[in-house]
Amino acid sequence: MTDVKLIERLCNARGASGFEDEVVAVAREYCKDFSTFEEDSMRNLYIYPDYNKGGRPLVMLDAHSDEVGFMVQAIKPDGTLRFIPIGGWNEKALPSAKVQVYTKSGYISGVIAAMPPHLMSAEQRNAPLSYNNLTIDIGATSDREAEEFGVEIGAPVVPLSPFEYDKKHGVMHGKAFDDRLGVAAMLQCLKALKDADLNVDIVGVVSSQEEVGERGITAVMGRVKPAAAICFEGCPADDTSAPSYMVQDALKGGVMLRYMDATVICTPRLTSFAREVAKKQGVKVQMAVRSGGGNNGAYIISANGGTPVIVAGIPVRYIHTFNCIAAQEDYESVVNFGAELCRALDGDIIKGF
Numbered sequence: 001m002t003d004v005k006l007i008e009r010l011c012n013a014r015g016a017s018g019f020e021d022e023v024v025a026v027a028r029e030y031c032k033d034f035s036t037f038e039e040d041s042m043r044n045l046y047i048y049p050d051y052n053k054g055g056r057p058l059v060m061l062d063a064h065s066d067e068v069g070f071m072v073q074a075i076k077p078d079g080t081l082r083f084i085p086i087g088g089w090n091e092k093a094l095p096s097a098k099v100q101v102y103t104k105s106g107y108i109s110g111v112i113a114a115m116p117p118h119l120m121s122a123e124q125r126n127a128p129l130s131y132n133n134l135t136i137d138i139g140a141t142s143d144r145e146a147e148e149f150g151v152e153i154g155a156p157v158v159p160l161s162p163f164e165y166d167k168k169h170g171v172m173h174g175k176a177f178d179d180r181l182g183v184a185a186m187l188q189c190l191k192a193l194k195d196a197d198l199n200v201d202i203v204g205v206v207s208s209q210e211e212v213g214e215r216g217i218t219a220v221m222g223r224v225k226p227a228a229a230i231c232f233e234g235c236p237a238d239d240t241s242a243p244s245y246m247v248q249d250a251l252k253g254g255v256m257l258r259y260m261d262a263t264v265i266c267t268p269r270l271t272s273f274a275r276e277v278a279k280k281q282g283v284k285v286q287m288a289v290r291s292g293g294g295n296n297g298a299y300i301i302s303a304n305g306g307t308p309v310i311v312a313g314i315p316v317r318y319i320h321t322f323n324c325i326a327a328q329e330d331y332e333s334v335v336n337f338g339a340e341l342c343r344a345l346d347g348d349i350i351k352g353f
Contacts, residue, residue: 011176012163034190075146077142102157110137196343203226237319252315263293
């Protein structure tokens with residue numbers, strides 16, 4: 001069921017917000033035998049499966065292609081790189097992490113500099129982390145040499161964390177699980193519906209720039225007018241950080257179906273319907289109420305006069321860091337959930353949302 005090779009290709013693809021081309025290329029390749037495509041200038045990819053018949057309510061399956069990353073802001077005289085974040089990071093996790101820096105001849109390796117303790121003063125040991133005092137070291141010894149490496153101001157930077165799959169335990173390790181796991185699940189869902197008896201048409205959207213304020217989906221909703229939408233997301237697992245009574249997104253707990261987060265109250269009637277479908281089909285679901293976070297659903301729900309939306313989340317430990325962990329069984333639950341929900345929808349049901 002799980003296409004591990006697809007997940008590996010998507011997670012290893014470099015795609016900071018605004019630079020999602022590698023991710024889009026993988027999605028195109030996967031769907032080329034059963035879909036046609038459109039693409040806009042923001043690198044939003046629109047996937048139209050060949051099994052659509054037209055004249056039926058359109059259900060949008062959305063997953064965002066971008067990952068949190070960085071951008072080179074300046075090259076210092078010593079050859080190290082000043083940088084700024086693209087999206088939200090836990091800055092405490094950055095020193096000594098390996099990165100990939102874009103050049104015209106390809107990505108090169110670097111490391112976010114961490115001073116050895118031997119050289120640190122007491123003041124430096126206690127100083128808070130700030131992007132003002134973090135740099136990326138690519139091994140250059142001067143600004144001129146860094147330029148010879150091919151680095152330029154404006155270059156995107158992403159983690160260097162190759163995907164790993166522990167087949168014995170059904171566990172995946174890597175970067176960018178938010179939202180490459182969502183992209184993979186959405187693509188597999190599109191493929192799984194090829195032989196389904198549907199009462200709706202489907203459009204798959206691989207949307208850009210979610211991590212910097214849901215910018216890509218804003219353009220999408222001006223172009224696509226879906227009757228309902230499902231957002232496939234990698235969501236922060238809380239089972240290693242929250243007290244037991246507050247755990248709502250646990251590894252191996254199944255689909256995280258949220259009632260709300262800081263940006264959206266998901267459509268209550270669609271949420272209830274989706275929960276019942278999951279129950280009937282034996283798909284594990286865990287319900288969540290989040291006080292923080294956000295996703296593309298926030299814009300979808302208010303676009304085009306109001307669009308019913310839910311978020312189908314894959315639990316991911318250590319999200320927005322360099323090394324994420326997720327369970328294969330949760331991924332499969334989300335694929336099954338999306339496919340079963342699409343099979344269950346029709347025009348009358350959607351009108352009731």
